[in-house]
Amino acid sequence: MRRRLTILVAATVTLVLIAFSVPLALLLRSVASDRAVSSASQDAEALSAVVATAEKDTVRSSVAERNAATDHPITVFWPDGTVIGADAPRSDAVELASTGRSITADTENGREILFGVQGLPEGTAVIRTYVADSELTRGVARAWTILGALVLALLGFGLLMADRLARLLLVPLSELSQVSHRLAGGDLDARARVSGPPELREVGAALNGLADRIRDLLAAERERVADLSHRLRTPVTTLRLEAEALSDPREREAIESAANDVQRAVDEAINAARSPTRADPSCDAAEVVPERVEFWSVLAEETSRHCETRLAPGPLPVRVSAEDLAAAMDALLGNVFAHTPDGVSFTVRLDRRPDGGAVIEVEDEGPGIPDTDLAELTRRGHSGGGSTGLGLDIVRRTAVSSGGDIELRAAPDGTGTVVTVELG
Known part of the structure; x- marks a missing residue:
């Protein structure tokens, strides 16, 4: 962004300077040309009265004196063809001026200024002064050099100001970006420095307020999870006491195991709430999956599955x-147990994922799910069987967090459902 802002300012300043400097350069050239022509015209006009009233010898001495004092050579074409002063050709412009007109004509290397002087007994005399191209552009190169240096200085100043402006805007923006990334990474103590223009200061204050609000919400959520632990402790304790009163060792062991599982699940939820960010979690699916399958196999036997x-x-x-x-x-x-009748069999497959990780498939032989509902079942809170709708969402989030995904489809024979979970 800093580079784009600098380029934008450079382009804008360049266009403005071009729009300003090009007409000014042309004006300087025009002024220099007009100054030279005006000076030469004044020298020639000063001789008009002498040519109109004096003798030829007097005119000759006056022209010689004037040529010695000026850089513009002056020539007088007398009506009888005599040329007085600087040597010059009798051009078409001279012939036109001999009719009594005053004209200016361009030549190959300059410009000649002609005045027709009438009233002489022999006819009309012509006063000619010549301005070379070097005189017409005298001082223009120096003026253009100064103008070019001024343009470059203004352009450099504009770029410097653009860079300063970019720093003024981008440094606070960069700090805001870093703070937002830190917050996204779980660093709830990250705060932005409220600085820069008023708009950025407002954004920084809002980001800090959002960080405070997130920390408060998480703290409140952790407290609610802790309260849940205390609320569940009494019924779990009651369940254990009831289990101890059972005479059947197998039933007592099963209930105590279930109570321990509930307690462990609650403790894990509390630990997860207190430590929401865990760096690089990993495990061996070949150990976890068989252990959970074995746990559910007991219930499968009791329900004839x-x-x-x-x-x-x-x-x-x-x-x-x-x-x-x-x-x-x-x-x-x-x-599987919640949404299929007792006696429905199921299959659990665990394979190696080709690009690393594992693939878990759970296939049941139940009535199946309509195709229109398959895509909806992974939405959090959606259930077609009257449950909370959180189960498949837990599976989906677990798969996505590892770089995998979840897929639901009907079994190949048209009955049952296949859930495929890819774990990275």
Whole structure:
């Protein structure tokens, strides 16, 4: 932007200077020419009275005296053909001036100024003075040089001012950009320096206010998550006490395990809220996926579901944390149990992704989902089965955060649904 602003100012200043300097240069040349012609005309006119009244010898001495004092050679063409003063050809302009007219004519190397003097007994005499081209442009080159230097100085001053203006505008803009990137990266203590023009100061103050608001909202959200932990602690404790009162060891163990899972999930949510930014999360999908499949296999047996697994051997590193991947797998498998009748089988596949990462597929043999609803199911809060609609959104965000994606489609035989999750 700084370069573009400088180029814009340079172009504008250049156009203005050209519009100013070109007419001025032409005017200087015209003034120099008019000055030389006017000086020569005055010298010639001063001899008009002498030529009209004096004898030829007097005229000759007056012309010689005038030629010695001026740079413009003067010639008098007497009516009888005598040439007095500087040697000059009798041109067509001289013949025209001999009719009594005063004219100015251009020659090959200058300009001749002619005055017809009438009233002589022999006829009309012609006074001719000559101005060379060097006289017509005397001082013009020097004036143009000064004008050119002035133009360059003004152009340099304009560029300097453009650079200063660019610094005045871009330094605060650059600082605002850096602060916004720091805020986006999770540095909630980043604040912009309120400086520069009034508009930029207003933007800086608004950005600082936004940062304060974001920090307050996050703090309030973390407090709400912490409150949730306290609210759930009592029912979880009650659940554990009820489990201890059970006489069947298997039921007691199952309920205690579920209570521990709830407590662990709540603790993980609190930790995630208190530390929202985790640098380079990663885990081995070949460890997490089988562990979650084994967990859900117990419930599958109780609901008469056949669980088939095709799990590639590890390691299969993916760019998500083990907690996030476990939550995604729980959402995928939980949907199978929540949205298909008991006895419906399902298959879990884990393969290596060609460009790194892993591919997880969960296929069920349920009634399937209409094609018109497949694209809507990954929208947060949307559910076709009366649930919260957050499960597939959790899976989608986990996949996208790792550089992958999620796809829903109908099973090849037309019954059931296939959810494919790519993890980077």
